[in-house]
Amino acid sequence: MPRSPVDSAEAAPDGETLSALLRRYDGAGDAVSCEPLTQGLLNRGYRLATTRGRFFLKHHLDGDRTAITRQHRVTQRLDALGLPVAPPVPDADGRTVAVIGGRCYALHPWIDGRHRDGGELTAAQCWRLGGLLGLVHTCLERVMRSGTGDRRPSGEAAVPEDTFAVIEQLLTLVRGRRARDAFDELAEHRLIERRALLERHAHRRPEAHAVPATGWVHGDFHPLNLLYRDTEPAAIVDWDRLGVQPRAEEAVRAAAIFFVRPGGTLALAKVRSYARAYRCAAGAGSSEMAAAVHRVWWERLNDFWMLRWRYQRGDGRADPQFPAAAALAVWWTREYDAVRDAFCG
Numbered sequence: 001m002p003r004s005p006v007d008s009a010e011a012a013p014d015g016e017t018l019s020a021l022l023r024r025y026d027g028a029g030d031a032v033s034c035e036p037l038t039q040g041l042l043n044r045g046y047r048l049a050t051t052r053g054r055f056f057l058k059h060h061l062d063g064d065r066t067a068i069t070r071q072h073r074v075t076q077r078l079d080a081l082g083l084p085v086a087p088p089v090p091d092a093d094g095r096t097v098a099v100i101g102g103r104c105y106a107l108h109p110w111i112d113g114r115h116r117d118g119g120e121l122t123a124a125q126c127w128r129l130g131g132l133l134g135l136v137h138t139c140l141e142r143v144m145r146s147g148t149g150d151r152r153p154s155g156e157a158a159v160p161e162d163t164f165a166v167i168e169q170l171l172t173l174v175r176g177r178r179a180r181d182a183f184d185e186l187a188e189h190r191l192i193e194r195r196a197l198l199e200r201h202a203h204r205r206p207e208a209h210a211v212p213a214t215g216w217v218h219g220d221f222h223p224l225n226l227l228y229r230d231t232e233p234a235a236i237v238d239w240d241r242l243g244v245q246p247r248a249e250e251a252v253r254a255a256a257i258f259f260v261r262p263g264g265t266l267a268l269a270k271v272r273s274y275a276r277a278y279r280c281a282a283g284a285g286s287s288e289m290a291a292a293v294h295r296v297w298w299e300r301l302n303d304f305w306m307l308r309w310r311y312q313r314g315d316g317r318a319d320p321q322f323p324a325a326a327a328l329a330v331w332w333t334r335e336y337d338a339v340r341d342a343f344c345g
Contacts, residue, residue: 113227134281264327
């Protein structure tokens, strides 16, 4: 289950913690090695090798045992429906969350596979990807009927005045750096450019009543959360953001990550194949997709989370994604009709 690289300073759970954890599971064996794989805001991931096999060990940072257990139940039900997921391994008492030293852990089977972005996918594989996400949404609708909690999304779109204030704050931070580099120069250019775009398109802010149909969604469907074995999806992972959201917006957001090119354009032929399959599998109409495209476009136009991480948090992990993501917002605005048609046609 390969994942993104992490800061080498992130230490794995110590031997005492691992021993206490593995004692809860029948036949898990003793720990041989535990290597960090991921470092995110929501969890930490480790490749755990034992005398009995390999596992993916997840440390949930939020520690919300109820929410984690709910996520586990959902993946177990999706697994029963035949979706490619990796449900947690239950311990000897049937529990899937282990609290050790005040920390929440879950043990998952190790899935051999790798990540594939849209540039590696053929047209047929793009179709299968869209169909898979549509199937996720329809299956979630089935398994969540039994009642596992609910969260209603806000229909409010970003307000331009608030975004202008964020832009000014970020510009002040960028311009105040003592040793500016090429990234800082690009950031300043994109902030000024985006401010001008927002001034020109502020009247296109989506109305609250235009929210597309909502439903249960994965919440974070992108290449690093989908493992492939050869050419077929092997496991959808990281269900931490499971919740109720506009379904079609997840489809559009995912496509904007899977199919973005390094220069900040979308591979529209692949988007079209993916979107057609999604609409067929999810039963989403063209009007629903068009509304989702508009709302995600507006979201991207007002979103500066990567720069906020760098300049307000001092966290540069998202820096490599910024050039393409920032260029995409500009290109999408210019090619708005073509992008909408790719999702809806």
